[in-house]
Amino acid sequence: MPPSRLGLRLAACLLNISEARRKYVVENIAKAALLEENGQNHPEVSVLNIFSDQDYNRSVITIAASIDILGSSVLAACGEAFRSINMGAQDGIHPCLGAVDLIPIYPLSGIGVEECGSVARSIAENLVLRVPGCSVFLFGEADLPKKRSLVQRRKQLGWFTRRDFSALKPDLGAAPARRCGLTGVGASPYVMNCNVTIDSRDLTAGKEIASGIRGSSANGLKGVQAMAFPHDGNIEIACNVESFEDQEAGETTEDFQYLAYHVLGNRFSYMSPPYIEAQIKKLASDWGIATIGGALVGFTPQECKSCAEYAIKGGIGEFWKKRGGVFM
Incomplete structure (x- = not known):
C-alpha cells in the first residue's frame, strides 16, 4: 500500500448489535468485517474494540477502515449479525429495534461527514437488497434532504420504548420482519x-x-x-x-x-x-x-484516529485482542 494513503482517508463505524451474552457470536461478527470476498484478511480494515454489556445485551464493535472499503466491511459484519441474532428472542435492558440496531459512520481523517453520508446510504441500500426482512431508517448526513438527527429519528420511531415492529414505517425496505427488526444507518461527526x-x-x-x-x-x-x-x-x-x-x-x-x-x-x-x-x-x-x-x-475521536492509523499501518486486523477487548 503506498505510504501516502495511510492515515489520510479513514472512517469508523461503531456498529451496535443486540447481542452480548454469546461472546463467540459477537467475535464472529467482528471477524467477518475483516474478510474480503475471497476469505483473506483485508489489509485496510481493523476492528479496534469490542465492548459488550451483559445486562444491556448489546455490543459496540469499532470498525476502522479506508473510506473506500468501509462499506463492504460493514456489510459483511452485518450479514453475519443478521444470520446470528433473532430479535424475536432478544432480551435486554437497553432499548433496541434491530438485530443490527445502529450503523453510524464517522470521519476520522482526510474525509468529511458528507462523504460518510454517501457511504452510509450505500450500506443502507445494499442491506435491504441482500438481507431478507431487513428494514432501515436513515439519520444525519444519510437522511437527505432533512438530515434529521439520530435523537429525532429515535423519538419518531419510539426507539426508547417500542418492541412492537408491526406499525413502523422504514425509509428503506419492507415492513420490519420480527427476526431482523429495524436498523438505523447514518453519518455524523464522531x-x-x-x-x-x-x-x-x-x-x-x-x-x-x-x-x-x-x-x-x-x-x-x-x-x-x-x-x-x-x-x-x-x-x-x-x-x-x-x-x-x-x-x-x-x-x-x-x-x-x-x-x-x-x-x-x-x-x-x-x-x-x-x-x-x-x-x-x-x-x-x-x-x-x-x-x-x-x-x-x-475511544475519544483522537484515540480512534490514532489507533486506526497504527493498526492499519501495522496490518493488525484484530486490534481489539492486542488492547484487550472489554466484555462486561
Missing part, C-alpha cells in the same frame, strides 16, 4: 459513549440526574444525550457525547469542559468525559448519592 454509575438503585433519581445533564435541558451539557438504566445492582447514567463543529472553542478550557480535534481543517469540540463525570457526581450529591466511577466505551 459520537462517544460515556457511562457513569451511581451508587443507588433509585431509578427515579437516575432519570432526574440524566435529565439534568442532557444538552436539551436548561443547564445541560452541550452535545450530551443521557439515559438511566438499572445495571449490575446500581443505576448507570449512559451518555452519548456528540461532537459539534465549533470555530471558537480552544483545545481546552480552564476546567477542561471541552476538548477539540480537527478533521479536514475543521474544528470539532465535545464535552470531556471527566467533566461529564464531575457534573453527574455533583447532581447525584444533591440526592445524597455517590458515584462509583465512569467508563468510556471505546
Whole structure:
C-alpha cells in the first residue's frame, strides 16, 4: 500500500448489535468485517474494540477502515449479525429495534461527514437488497434532504420504548420482519459513549440526574444525550457525547469542559468525559448519592484516529485482542 494513503482517508463505524451474552457470536461478527470476498484478511480494515454489556445485551464493535472499503466491511459484519441474532428472542435492558440496531459512520481523517453520508446510504441500500426482512431508517448526513438527527429519528420511531415492529414505517425496505427488526444507518461527526454509575438503585433519581445533564435541558451539557438504566445492582447514567463543529472553542478550557480535534481543517469540540463525570457526581450529591466511577466505551475521536492509523499501518486486523477487548 503506498505510504501516502495511510492515515489520510479513514472512517469508523461503531456498529451496535443486540447481542452480548454469546461472546463467540459477537467475535464472529467482528471477524467477518475483516474478510474480503475471497476469505483473506483485508489489509485496510481493523476492528479496534469490542465492548459488550451483559445486562444491556448489546455490543459496540469499532470498525476502522479506508473510506473506500468501509462499506463492504460493514456489510459483511452485518450479514453475519443478521444470520446470528433473532430479535424475536432478544432480551435486554437497553432499548433496541434491530438485530443490527445502529450503523453510524464517522470521519476520522482526510474525509468529511458528507462523504460518510454517501457511504452510509450505500450500506443502507445494499442491506435491504441482500438481507431478507431487513428494514432501515436513515439519520444525519444519510437522511437527505432533512438530515434529521439520530435523537429525532429515535423519538419518531419510539426507539426508547417500542418492541412492537408491526406499525413502523422504514425509509428503506419492507415492513420490519420480527427476526431482523429495524436498523438505523447514518453519518455524523464522531459520537462517544460515556457511562457513569451511581451508587443507588433509585431509578427515579437516575432519570432526574440524566435529565439534568442532557444538552436539551436548561443547564445541560452541550452535545450530551443521557439515559438511566438499572445495571449490575446500581443505576448507570449512559451518555452519548456528540461532537459539534465549533470555530471558537480552544483545545481546552480552564476546567477542561471541552476538548477539540480537527478533521479536514475543521474544528470539532465535545464535552470531556471527566467533566461529564464531575457534573453527574455533583447532581447525584444533591440526592445524597455517590458515584462509583465512569467508563468510556471505546475511544475519544483522537484515540480512534490514532489507533486506526497504527493498526492499519501495522496490518493488525484484530486490534481489539492486542488492547484487550472489554466484555462486561
